C-alpha cells in the first residue's frame with residue numbers, strides 16, 4: 001500500500017525541475033530519460049577534465065544548502081516547527097544557496113511545517129541530486145501549494 005509520504009514524493013517528483021540539467025528530464029506525463037542522457041554520461045566517462053577551461057561555474061555547497069533550508073521564514077531551526085509570520089513569499093539563504101518560496105495561490109500565505117518542507121526538499125533532491133532546482137511542495141500554505149526555487153544568491 002502507498003503511504004501518504006510516498007504519494008507526496010511521487011507528486012513532488014513530477015513537479016520538480018532540475019535547472020542544472022533541464023534537457024535530461026521530460027516531466028509529463030512521467031519521467032523519461034532520453035538517449036542523450038546516456039551519451040552525456042559516456043562522454044564524461046571517456047574525456048579528461050581541464051579545470052582551467054571554465055570560469056564562473058556556480059555550485060551549491062552542501063552545508064550552505066542545509067543552513068539555507070532552515071533559514072526560510074526568518075528561520076525554522078531548532079524547536080521551531082513551522083513557518084511563522086504567514087508570509088506570501090520568503091527566502092532562505094546561506095553562502096552559495098538561496099531558496100525562494102512563494103504561495104502559489106494568490107492571497108494565500110505560507111505556513112509550511114518544517115517536516116513537510118524537509119520532506120519536499122528531500123523528494124526534490126531525489127529527482128535533482130545536485131545543483132539548482134525548482135518545484136512545488138504539495139500543500140504548505142493557507143490554501144494550495146508552495147513553489148520554490150533553489151539557486152545561487
Ligand SMILES: *[C@@H]1O[C@H](CO)[C@@H](O)[C@H](O)[C@H]1NC(C)=O
Nearest residue numbers: 082111112113140141142143
Ligand atoms: C496552514 O493553514 C491551513 C489553513 O488555515 C491549515 O489547515 C493548516 O493546518 C496550516 N498548517 C500548519 C502547519 O499550521
